[in-house]
Amino acid sequence: MFRILVVEDDKELNRTVCTYLNQNGYEAVGCLSAGEAYDAMYGGSLFDLIVSDIMMPDVDGFEFARTVREQDQEIPILFMTARDDFASKQKGFKTGIDDYMVKPVDLDELLLRIGALLRRAKIVSSHKLEIGKLVLDADERSAYLDGEEIPLTVREFNLIYKLLSYPKKTFTRSQLMDEFWDGDTSSGLRTVDVYMTKLRSKFSGCEEFQIVTVHGLGYKAVLK
Amino acid sequence: MFRILVVEDDKELNRTVCTYLNQNGYEAVGCLSAGEAYDAMYGGSLFDLIVSDIMMPDVDGFEFARTVREQDQEIPILFMTARDDFASKQKGFKTGIDDYMVKPVDLDELLLRIGALLRRAKIVSSHKLEIGKLVLDADERSAYLDGEEIPLTVREFNLIYKLLSYPKKTFTRSQLMDEFWDGDTSSGLRTVDVYMTKLRSKFSGCEEFQIVTVHGLGYKAVLK
DNA sequence: TTGAAACTTAAACATTTCGTTAACAAATCT
DNA sequence: AGATTTGTTAACGAAATGTTTAAGTTTCAA
Numbered sequence: 001m002f003r004i005l006v007v008e009d010d011k012e013l014n015r016t017v018c019t020y021l022n023q024n025g026y027e028a029v030g031c032l033s034a035g036e037a038y039d040a041m042y043g044g045s046l047f048d049l050i051v052s053d054i055m056m057p058d059v060d061g062f063e064f065a066r067t068v069r070e071q072d073q074e075i076p077i078l079f080m081t082a083r084d085d086f087a088s089k090q091k092g093f094k095t096g097i098d099d100y101m102v103k104p105v106d107l108d109e110l111l112l113r114i115g116a117l118l119r120r121a122k123i124v125s126s127h128k129l130e131i132g133k134l135v136l137d138a139d140e141r142s143a144y145l146d147g148e149e150i151p152l153t154v155r156e157f158n159l160i161y162k163l164l165s166y167p168k169k170t171f172t173r174s175q176l177m178d179e180f181w182d183g184d185t186s187s188g189l190r191t192v193d194v195y196m197t198k199l200r201s202k203f204s205g206c207e208e209f210q211i212v213t214v215h216g217l218g219y220k221a222v223l224k
Numbered sequence: 225m226f227r228i229l230v231v232e233d234d235k236e237l238n239r240t241v242c243t244y245l246n247q248n249g250y251e252a253v254g255c256l257s258a259g260e261a262y263d264a265m266y267g268g269s270l271f272d273l274i275v276s277d278i279m280m281p282d283v284d285g286f287e288f289a290r291t292v293r294e295q296d297q298e299i300p301i302l303f304m305t306a307r308d309d310f311a312s313k314q315k316g317f318k319t320g321i322d323d324y325m326v327k328p329v330d331l332d333e334l335l336l337r338i339g340a341l342l343r344r345a346k347i348v349s350s351h352k353l354e355i356g357k358l359v360l361d362a363d364e365r366s367a368y369l370d371g372e373e374i375p376l377t378v379r380e381f382n383l384i385y386k387l388l389s390y391p392k393k394t395f396t397r398s399q400l401m402d403e404f405w406d407g408d409t410s411s412g413l414r415t416v417d418v419y420m421t422k423l424r425s426k427f428s429g430c431e432e433f434q435i436v437t438v439h440g441l442g443y444k445a446v447l448k
Numbered sequence: 449t450t451g452a453a454a455c456t457t458a459a460a461c462a463t464t465t466c467g468t469t470a471a472c473a474a475a476t477c478t
Numbered sequence: 479a480g481a482t483t484t485g486t487t488a489a490c491g492a493a494a495t496g497t498t499t500a501a502g503t504t505t506c507a508a
Contacts, residue, residue, distance in 0.1 A: 089333055090336060093339060097340065099323070108314070109310065112317040112324075116321065116323070117344075120344055121344070139392075141441065154441050193484065194487090197486055216477085216482095377454080414495085415457060418457075418496090419456095420496085421496060425497095439464090440494070
């Protein structure tokens with residue numbers, strides 16, 4: 001689920017945009033000023049994309065975007081503004097925004113452009129799972145503990161990646177087999193047990209998590 | 225220097241755009257049809273970004289973009305078209321384009337948007353890959369180790385360039401075939417293995433990297 | 449057009465790696 | 479305690495990969 005921060009001082013428009021985004025599969029959070037937006041961002045909430053107006057009561061959009069960019073080079077920023085002059089567009093793009101839409105915006109087109117930006121941003125960010133000193137990289141299909149690689153076979157990696165993607169969630173042997181053995185449960189379910197032993201052994205030096213047996217059900221990873 | 229492919233059947237507009245891009249620090253190549261564009265791309269030239277019209281004599285922009293996306297998920301594509309209807313925009317973004325501008329386009333805004341896309345795509349400004357004593361030049365399609373050329377065929381070069389562009393990232397045989405054999409997987413996937421053997425042999429004197437087999441998945445290049 | 453060289457690919461065989469099973473030990477539940 | 483579930487290990491066999499060869503294909507110059 002992608003989280004989108006909407007910074008727009010027009011209450012009604014803000015509400016309209018957020019509602020529309022929420023109806024279309026995003027989790028939108030509306031802010032009426034840059035100050036509010038800072039609070040939302042650094043209050044622990046992580047966002048995947050920012051939609052921002054330019055003219056706002058406290059800090060303007062340019063300044064807001066610049067500040068954000070200093071801290072985060074990656075997050076896509078889309079300006080949604082009434083200003084249709086080239087100078088504003090230039091200023092915006094120069095501060096590092098990714099798209100610029102002129103009001104009144106077609107909400108459906110906004111959706112399309114948000115989709116394109118998220119797709120693009122996602123390509124760049126690698127699929128990593130970081131838990132303390134442990135890093136699982138889905139592109140490399142390798143695990144690093146404190147920088148040192150732990151060699152894993154394909155199935156081993158798939159299993160541990162799955163478990164760690166949903167900590168505390170219990171997976172039955174059948175679920176795991178269905179997913180990583182192409183639904184071919186002809187090989188006995190006990191094979192999963194063997195893999196758990198292998199994983200426990202390979203990650204014995206890792207204090208970040210633990211593979212826990214749920215008797216009668218299956219296995220789960222629990223973070224320490 | 226960024227290279228931009230401009231696909232636009234209106235000769236005059238094509239010329240105008242290319243000239244403007246060239247005057248602003250890019251290296252633009254104009255094509256009057258999708259067919260021409262394919263030739264330009266497959267002819268060994270590497271492009272960093274594509275600007276394309278939708279309505280064209282042979283294959284339309286949607287089809288063109290789709291074909292390009294099948295082979296290359298990364299290259300930014302910008303549509304520049306007279307069509308201002310939502311359906312076209314939707315169709316475009318769904319095929320994976322990154323931006324959509326309605327004619328008549330302001331060339332200065334085009335520049336801004338191209339700049340934003342290139343920044344986002346994080347493309348390095350060169351088609352050279354330098355790793356220690358090893359140099360791969362994508363324009364020349366040649367490899368130099370310590371100044372001495374290592375002769376490579378087109379397929380050999382494509383493969384090693386791809387692997388080294390994403391060190392540690394694992395590529396499946398299918399991925400590589402899809403990309404460098406025009407999606408023609410009729411030739412057995414084992415062909416890839418043969419090429420890996422050849423590459424390992426040709427780069428046996430190279431201590432900068434190593435081609436590593438990921439059993440059950442494919443291959444990756446690991447820097448030493 | 450023709451021949452030579454370079455390139456590509458299928459096939460065959462050698463080699464390596466991995467997955468599975470089976471057996472027994474240990475733990476857990478009733 | 480007895481039954482069931484789970485932990486662990488090692489060995490076998492299957493599958494994936496490495497490599498070479500030879501035959502087919504393309505390219506290019508004469």
